[in-house]
Amino acid sequence: MQKQKENIRQRLLDVAKKEFTKNGYKETSMRAIASKSDICLSNIYNYFRNKDELFKTVLDPLLQAFEDVLIEHNDDIHISMEAFINLEYQEKQALSIIKLVKKYNKELKLLFLKSTGSSLENFREDFIKQQTITGKEYIKRFKEKYPYCNDNISETFIRTTCALWLTIISEIISNDKLNNKEMMTFLNEYVQFCTAGWKSLMGV
Amino acid sequence: MQKQKENIRQRLLDVAKKEFTKNGYKETSMRAIASKSDICLSNIYNYFRNKDELFKTVLDPLLQAFEDVLIEHNDDIHISMEAFINLEYQEKQALSIIKLVKKYNKELKLLFLKSTGSSLENFREDFIKQQTITGKEYIKRFKEKYPYCNDNISETFIRTTCALWLTIISEIISNDKLNNKEMMTFLNEYVQFCTAGWKSLMGV
Amino acid sequence: MQKQKENIRQRLLDVAKKEFTKNGYKETSMRAIASKSDICLSNIYNYFRNKDELFKTVLDPLLQAFEDVLIEHNDDIHISMEAFINLEYQEKQALSIIKLVKKYNKELKLLFLKSTGSSLENFREDFIKQQTITGKEYIKRFKEKYPYCNDNISETFIRTTCALWLTIISEIISNDKLNNKEMMTFLNEYVQFCTAGWKSLMGV
Amino acid sequence: MQKQKENIRQRLLDVAKKEFTKNGYKETSMRAIASKSDICLSNIYNYFRNKDELFKTVLDPLLQAFEDVLIEHNDDIHISMEAFINLEYQEKQALSIIKLVKKYNKELKLLFLKSTGSSLENFREDFIKQQTITGKEYIKRFKEKYPYCNDNISETFIRTTCALWLTIISEIISNDKLNNKEMMTFLNEYVQFCTAGWKSLMGV
DNA sequence: CATGAATGAGAATTCATTCAT
DNA sequence: AATGAATGAATTCTCATTCAT
Numbered sequence: 001m002q003k004q005k006e007n008i009r010q011r012l013l014d015v016a017k018k019e020f021t022k023n024g025y026k027e028t029s030m031r032a033i034a035s036k037s038d039i040c041l042s043n044i045y046n047y048f049r050n051k052d053e054l055f056k057t058v059l060d061p062l063l064q065a066f067e068d069v070l071i072e073h074n075d076d077i078h079i080s081m082e083a084f085i086n087l088e089y090q091e092k093q094a095l096s097i098i099k100l101v102k103k104y105n106k107e108l109k110l111l112f113l114k115s116t117g118s119s120l121e122n123f124r125e126d127f128i129k130q131q132t133i134t135g136k137e138y139i140k141r142f143k144e145k146y147p148y149c150n151d152n153i154s155e156t157f158i159r160t161t162c163a164l165w166l167t168i169i170s171e172i173i174s175n176d177k178l179n180n181k182e183m184m185t186f187l188n189e190y191v192q193f194c195t196a197g198w199k200s201l202m203g204v
Numbered sequence: 205m206q207k208q209k210e211n212i213r214q215r216l217l218d219v220a221k222k223e224f225t226k227n228g229y230k231e232t233s234m235r236a237i238a239s240k241s242d243i244c245l246s247n248i249y250n251y252f253r254n255k256d257e258l259f260k261t262v263l264d265p266l267l268q269a270f271e272d273v274l275i276e277h278n279d280d281i282h283i284s285m286e287a288f289i290n291l292e293y294q295e296k297q298a299l300s301i302i303k304l305v306k307k308y309n310k311e312l313k314l315l316f317l318k319s320t321g322s323s324l325e326n327f328r329e330d331f332i333k334q335q336t337i338t339g340k341e342y343i344k345r346f347k348e349k350y351p352y353c354n355d356n357i358s359e360t361f362i363r364t365t366c367a368l369w370l371t372i373i374s375e376i377i378s379n380d381k382l383n384n385k386e387m388m389t390f391l392n393e394y395v396q397f398c399t400a401g402w403k404s405l406m407g408v
Numbered sequence: 409m410q411k412q413k414e415n416i417r418q419r420l421l422d423v424a425k426k427e428f429t430k431n432g433y434k435e436t437s438m439r440a441i442a443s444k445s446d447i448c449l450s451n452i453y454n455y456f457r458n459k460d461e462l463f464k465t466v467l468d469p470l471l472q473a474f475e476d477v478l479i480e481h482n483d484d485i486h487i488s489m490e491a492f493i494n495l496e497y498q499e500k501q502a503l504s505i506i507k508l509v510k511k512y513n514k515e516l517k518l519l520f521l522k523s524t525g526s527s528l529e530n531f532r533e534d535f536i537k538q539q540t541i542t543g544k545e546y547i548k549r550f551k552e553k554y555p556y557c558n559d560n561i562s563e564t565f566i567r568t569t570c571a572l573w574l575t576i577i578s579e580i581i582s583n584d585k586l587n588n589k590e591m592m593t594f595l596n597e598y599v600q601f602c603t604a605g606w607k608s609l610m611g612v
Numbered sequence: 613m614q615k616q617k618e619n620i621r622q623r624l625l626d627v628a629k630k631e632f633t634k635n636g637y638k639e640t641s642m643r644a645i646a647s648k649s650d651i652c653l654s655n656i657y658n659y660f661r662n663k664d665e666l667f668k669t670v671l672d673p674l675l676q677a678f679e680d681v682l683i684e685h686n687d688d689i690h691i692s693m694e695a696f697i698n699l700e701y702q703e704k705q706a707l708s709i710i711k712l713v714k715k716y717n718k719e720l721k722l723l724f725l726k727s728t729g730s731s732l733e734n735f736r737e738d739f740i741k742q743q744t745i746t747g748k749e750y751i752k753r754f755k756e757k758y759p760y761c762n763d764n765i766s767e768t769f770i771r772t773t774c775a776l777w778l779t780i781i782s783e784i785i786s787n788d789k790l791n792n793k794e795m796m797t798f799l800n801e802y803v804q805f806c807t808a809g810w811k812s813l814m815g816v
Numbered sequence: 817c818a819t820g821a822a823t824g825a826g827a828a829t830t831c832a833t834t835c836a837t
Numbered sequence: 838a839a840t841g842a843a844t845g846a847a848t849t850c851t852c853a854t855t856c857a858t
């Protein structure tokens with residue numbers, strides 16, 4: 001009995017993910033989810049309060065992962081030149097992105113490209129805002145450690161680099177055919193590009 | 205043969221721009237446009253064949269400007285180190301972007317952020333595709349002129365820089381309060397960042 | 409001035425005929441007629457009271473011709489074996505049909521196939537009814553002249569032969585490619601078929 | 613997965629048949645069907661995908677019957693003089709038509725007289741085309757069996773006799789008050805008429 | 817006469833959600 | 838928990854016609 005319930009719930013989530021991903025939040029109807037999952041339309045409401053909650057539940061694992069990454073990243077943060085020089089460190093970062101992207105490819109697409117109309121439609125914007133704060137803090141502490149560096153970077157530019165981060169992810173997930181090696185190549189280019197950019201801007 | 209007074213037409217376009225910008229294409233109803241402009245719903249259809257055409261007409265000036273910029277840019281293209289070194293040239297480019305963004309702030313927001321559901325919803329993607337082709341061509345010709353440079357850049361990365369270009373614009377338009385000076389500061393940071401990045405990547 | 413008026417009126421009628429013929433009464437909009445004739449929509453109402461009147465005016469010549477044919481036919485009616493035997497007479501009849509069909513091809517199509525929704529939509533039915541009465545009268549008088557013949561023909565059958573008459577016309581007008589010779593061949597087959605049929609039924 | 617009770621569905625079909633028959637496909641609105649059947653307008657769409665499907669479902673039994681008749685008739689076909697001579701055979705044919713017409717009186721009216729605008733609007737035309745092919749084939753095989761007969765019959769005439777077949781049906785169904793006996797009388801007249809006609813034309 | 821503008825009724829269809837059983 | 842049924846608001850769009858100027 002209990003198993004049966006989970007069964008239905010999972011089937012709903014699977015179908016919902018698929019449909020939401022294919023057509024976006026707004027263009028996916030509860031009807032469609034019901035019929036494709038062979039579950040009575042009104043029965044869906046026994047499992048999820050409404051469409052938005054179903055949507056959020058679909059994205060829950062990704063949202064969790066995002067939070068984990070942020071927490072880890074913030075804990076991990078060590079203000080040092082290392083981030084600019086240590087390629088190994090950078091590669092590790094890149095790999096963790098790839099892992100995330102691989103695991104949550106569909107969900108990322110959904111969250112960033114297809115969530116208009118849902119309560120998560122501002123996630124991208126919110127995320128950027130938060131990351132911008134973190135970025136500013138980072139530069140401030142960097143300045144404290146390396147006083148000769150230039151910390152006079154406009155907030156807009158910091159925002160932009162955060163947005164770029166998401167643009168990168170969007171690019172990867174939009175491009176279905178990238179294999180692991182191509183991803184690594186790409187990320188290395190990106191890392192090299194940004195490293196040079198930041199060094200130039202901060203005068204280090 | 206009916207010919208409409210510009211009066212009404214313009215009022216419609218104004219209200220439509222406002223509403224579309226506020227709620228996006230899909231979430232804006234013809235009803236709303238009608239009532240906010242005090243024009244009978246069915247009367248709208250004497251001026252625009254349908255919602256999509258109204259939307260496209262709102263964006264027409266911007267689309268025109270885009271085309272002009274592209275054409276001019278392509279004509280203008282001169283493969284040279286100058287693009288990397290000549291700050292004056294870069295500043296000129298930056299200024300032309302600022303002008304575009306200032307003039308079409310709302311329309312840009314609309315086109316890039318709120319056009320889902322309309323026939324222009326793929327504009328961003330199409331634009332990136334086209335620009336990627338131009339970018340690849342540019343690198344190829346650059347290599348011919350400066351054979352010692354590295355032209356081994358992945359297509360994905362080129363795509364990303366094009367996307368970045370649009371991300372930049374999106375950032376500027378999302379941030380309503382930027383004055384001219386802040387914009388210039390920001391664009392200079394961006395130019396410096398990218399210049400350093402490209403130099404590093406291409407080994408020049 | 410007067411010329412101008414006729415000009416517009418005629419242009420309207422021409423375009424209306426074309427559009428009505430193409431899409432039928434109901435599916436043709438006044439708007440379409442206005443725009444295709446480059447005449448202001450509301451101006452149409454200076455020439456025709458409403459859509460239905462425009463439609464009827466388009467069909468007026470045909471309706472006139474129909475009336476003429478009926479009157480002539482009724483005057484002409486001479487109850488005699490001749491109608492069954494005299495091939496020359498029959499050929500004359502056939503030719504007059506061809507002439508009518510050739511001249512009013514489009515109008516006939518319109519009247520019989522595309523008038524649903526207009527006040528003429530029952531023309532076919534009304535015409536058949538009227539012709540049925542004539543047919544019954546004819547048989548009655550035939551019986552008076554040739555008492556040994558069988559006049560016990562059901563009304564339904566008489567109706568059917570009238571309907572057949574219209575079916576014939578519909579067939580000819582549906583088949584755009586028939587040339588004169590083919591039409592004559594066809595009509596002769598029809599005449600021969602009906603002659604034999606009637607002779608058998610009436611026992612003459 | 614929703615499965616509907618037959619109850620409501622049937623009520624809808626009944627009302628739809630009535631309304632469609634009264635006003636034709638185009639002039640019958642879903643609104644009207646909803647209100648006359650006391651079923652919420654939007655609820656109809658839980659039973660039928662759209663107006664056209666509702667219409668086709670109403671006519672489904674008739675369409676089935678038509679297919680059955682055609683198949684049976686084609687199997688049954690035996691090229692012989694019998695068709696011209698054997699009155700018993702002809703009467704059998706006539707009776708089967710009567711049965712069809714009695715059973716599907718309303719549906720036939722609907723299909724042939726009121727389906728403009730629906731996806732079945734060309735049924736009559738399509739049916740005639742198909743029957744014309746069958747007719748030509750029949751004559752060809754008849755000629756093979758009875759070489760002395762005349763097989764030089766124009767396609768247009770064959771088409772016309774097929775159309776006549778439908779005209780007959782239309783006549784019967786237009787005339788609501790015919791009882792069985794009158795129908796038989798009428799069909800016998802028709803059979804006699806056609807037999808004589810065909811014999812004359814084919815010279816047998 | 818011509819015309820720009822308006823209009824109100826009506827069309828089909830979709831949707832998320834609710835409710836009694 | 839499951840389901841059939843219902844619903845009301847919303848959507849885009851079409852149309853014949855009228856009216857003041």
